Amino acid sequence: MRPRIDVMVFPEGKRKALTLSYDDGVIQDRKLVSILNKYGVKGTFNIGSGLLGDKNEAKVHGKTIDISKIEPEEVNTLYKGHEVAGHGLYHSSLAGIGSPSAVYEIIEDKRKLEELTGYCVRGFAYPFGWYNGKVIEMLKQAGYEYARVVETTGKFDIPSDFMEWRATAHHADARLMELAEEFINDEGFFKRTKLFYLWGHSYEFDFEDNWNVIEGFLDYVTQHRDKIWFATNIEICDYINAYRNLKYSVDGKMILNQSACTIWIDIYNQVYEIGAGETLNLSL
Numbered sequence: 680m681r682p683r684i685d686v687m688v689f690p691e692g693k694r695k696a697l698t699l700s701y702d703d704g705v706i707q708d709r710k711l712v713s714i715l716n717k718y719g720v721k722g723t724f725n726i727g728s729g730l731l732g733d734k735n736e737a738k739v740h741g742k743t744i745d746i747s748k749i750e751p752e753e754v755n756t757l758y759k760g761h762e763v764a765g766h767g768l769y770h771s772s773l774a775g776i777g778s779p780s781a782v783y784e785i786i787e788d789k790r791k792l793e794e795l796t797g798y799c800v801r802g803f804a805y806p807f808g809w810y811n812g813k814v815i816e817m818l819k820q821a822g823y824e825y826a827r828v829v830e831t832t833g834k835f836d837i838p839s840d841f842m843e844w845r846a847t848a849h850h851a852d853a854r855l856m857e858l859a860e861e862f863i864n865d866e867g868f869f870k871r872t873k874l875f876y877l878w879g880h881s882y883e884f885d886f887e888d889n890w891n892v893i894e895g896f897l898d899y900v901t902q903h904r905d906k907i908w909f910a911t912n913i914e915i916c917d918y919i920n921a922y923r924n925l926k927y928s929v930d931g932k933m934i935l936n937q938s939a940c941t942i943w944i945d946i947y948n949q950v951y952e953i954g955a956g957e958t959l960n961l962s963l
């Protein structure tokens with residue numbers, strides 16, 4: 680046998696994916712979602728459902744800004760085509776409030792969001808980015824499959840542990856456009872598969888009066904849309920998990936995809952498609 684370099688590629692053989700994650704379910708999500716929809720980009724919105732409908736204001740740079748939460752009835756329609764994920768019922772510090780309260784916040788948030796959206800909510804973002812091993816266990820028990828942290832990497836790596844999923848950058852990162860250019864232009868020696876994961880809070884665009892930052896970023900990346908898979912967090916998580924769960928024969932000629940996703944794989948610079956439940960038979 681020759682040495683073999685198998686590489687996961689994204690749907691349609693694309694080598695780049697972009698996903699966004701925005702927290703707290705604030706009224707500025709209305710504007711953000713309309714911008715995402717205009718560019719055909721998908722995002723994940725992390726919501727503490729116990730706070731929906733709450734009225735709040737923030738004083739920033741001498742201005743008073745409305746940072747109220749959206750209404751519960753809006754969740755289903757506003758985020759249509761995007762992903763709704765958990766963020767703790769009341770946005771409490773799950774690592775510090777004691778297990779019974781933490782379990783309740785995790786479970787009841789999930790139940791409410793599922794009632795509002797009509798689907799299984801499987802993604803999460805840690806309130807304040809705070810967590811520990813116990814919180815991870817609680818989330819897994821509750822049926823969560825990934826959880827986003829606050830630390831960023833400045834890189835485009837595929838996460839090794841979805842329960843500590845680090846984003847590439849926050850949108851306020853001074854290197855945002857530099858990273859976007861590196862993401863688009865740097866193909867690397869092995870044409871490594873890359874994921875750009877952007878996170879933030881939509882009210883920050885009102886605080887800084889800089890909606891042009893997200894518009895500029897999306898305008899740039901979507902000029903290269905033929906190269907990029909635009910997906911929600913859970914779509915990426917499901918796809919990567921399905922890839923990682925492929926079954927191989929010892930000689931590597933049979934690859935079985937037992938998942939419900941079609942998987943694309945690059946072998947010797949040739950892209951193969953393996954349908955859900957199908958086996959790829961290679962004549963290498």
Ligand SMILES: [Zn+2]
Nearest residue numbers: 702703806807
């Ligand atoms: Zn939050």
